[in-house]
Amino acid sequence: MTESHPNPQALAEEVAAAMWSRDRATQALNMQLLSVKPGYALVSMPVQGDMLNGHHTCHGGYLFTLADSAFAYACNSHNQNTVASACHIDFLAPAREGDVLEAEAVERSLAGRTGVYDVTVRVRGGKTIALFRGKSYRISGEVINGLQQAERPQ
Template sequence: MHDAASALNPQALAEAAGAAMYARDTASQSLGMKLIEIRPGYARMTMPVRADMLNGHLTCHGGFIFALADSAFAFACNSHNLNTVGAGCTIDYLAPGRQDDLLTAEAVEQALAGKTGIYDVTVKNQDGRLIATFRGKSHRVSGEVAPVQR
């Protein structure tokens, strides 16, 4: 997949992990999410708000906003190419998402110690309006996301 030199490069590992995860992530794909950028400890994803994502107030259902933030969190915490899962998270909704908005979630690693990480995610619309903030706690499990040669 990658040569030995690039396999040890943190950015190459992040890109390999992101590509492997996205290829298998039919949930994020089915919601129209795209992985725009990935670096070690960081991921940025977008999701268009479709008509079938609206709730009874004709705004984006919070579950879809959560799903976008959670996906960005997942990609950021797996960007070190070590299998990592969510252990807990919280979200605060600050403004509504509207039909045809393009939401962007940006996940940033705040701390990583042992098997535990903390990640903050902001979700904004195309105008830069803050829609939600999310904090996730990760737990590393065994294995690698993408096979690499060493």
């Protein structure tokens, strides 16, 4: 838990490493975790040809997945297992093959078991293409302890 950890930044980085080690979905889409802080994450993803829809733009599901991944790293950065309880996305502009997208997740509220996070998806160095709001719910357990438990022999 962040409040009792002597270095919240170090904890956020440890949590991100633990999550990344078992986050096959995010890795499969060639995402990169660029930055993590308590309540914050920045994740990038290149738009590849197999992500294009019938309009030859990036399918909205991939934009949502990128935003959701940034949201996950931000809301779990306090080392408390946290899941999405609701998410909403507004698509503002298309992304195209070859674009590198960045999703920046920022914690807006954290009280009790619930949190609110805003994620802005941009083409690297440019235009905002989507706005995502995620609501989180803390469940039992810790991220790092969950990794240690998963590594124990059965």
